[in-house]
Amino acid sequence: MNGLWGGMIVVGVIFGAFHGNLGILTQASVDSAREAVNLAITMAGLVAMWTGLMEIAQETGMIAGCTRGLRPILQFLFPGLRKDSKAMELIATNFIANVFGLGWAATPAGLEAMQELKQLQPESERDVASTYMCTFLVLNISSLQLIPVNMIAYRSQYGSVKPAAIVGPGLLATMISTLVAVILCVIMMRKGRKRFLS
Numbered sequence: 001m002n003g004l005w006g007g008m009i010v011v012g013v014i015f016g017a018f019h020g021n022l023g024i025l026t027q028a029s030v031d032s033a034r035e036a037v038n039l040a041i042t043m044a045g046l047v048a049m050w051t052g053l054m055e056i057a058q059e060t061g062m063i064a065g066c067t068r069g070l071r072p073i074l075q076f077l078f079p080g081l082r083k084d085s086k087a088m089e090l091i092a093t094n095f096i097a098n099v100f101g102l103g104w105a106a107t108p109a110g111l112e113a114m115q116e117l118k119q120l121q122p123e124s125e126r127d128v129a130s131t132y133m134c135t136f137l138v139l140n141i142s143s144l145q146l147i148p149v150n151m152i153a154y155r156s157q158y159g160s161v162k163p164a165a166i167v168g169p170g171l172l173a174t175m176i177s178t179l180v181a182v183i184l185c186v187i188m189m190r191k192g193r194k195r196f197l198s
Contacts, residue, residue, distance in 0.1 A: 039157050046153050050102050067092040078132050087116035101149035135185045142181035144174045
């Protein structure tokens with residue numbers, strides 16, 4: 001990947017030099033660097049705010065309440081998991097973070113959930129993804145989002161007049177993708193497939 005990006009930069013510089021656009025290329029590099037720093041600062045502020053809100057929600061029991069509300073859905077999707085298992089709690093936390101568009105908060109819970117699901121497998125099968133691991137991965141990728149925080153931040157940073165206008169289309173798109181993911185997972189489970197991946 002580093003070679004690919006490095007090659008693209010070198011080709012761009014050579015192309016700019018041959019066409020006499022090195023001044024424009026230099027200015028674009030400076031402008032892009034400034035925009036990258038501004039975007040990083042904006043995103044850092046958003047990450048800090050939403051991660052803090054998630055911590056407050058966890059401390060006040062809101063996450064636990066949402067987890068209880070999600071249990072019927074999670075029991076349907078993961079019928080063999082105990083309601084009070086660590087894996088179930090981590091899966092719920094991941095879903096809640098994704099719903100609020102907090103991918104950076106969802107990732108650690110998702111990785112821990114995968115580790116917990118791996119531990120539930122027989123020792124001889126731990127190098128192969130289980131049905132539950134694949135179901136969780138598919139649902140996590142489909143990522144139902146009520147508030148796409150990242151996209152709102154990007155749109156705001158780049159001068160969108162209505163950065164939150166993405167909420168409706170984003171919700172519709174992720175609802176469809178999640179519905180398709182749930183249908184796929186249910187079909188695969190009903191077919192008796194024990195593994196989705198080889």
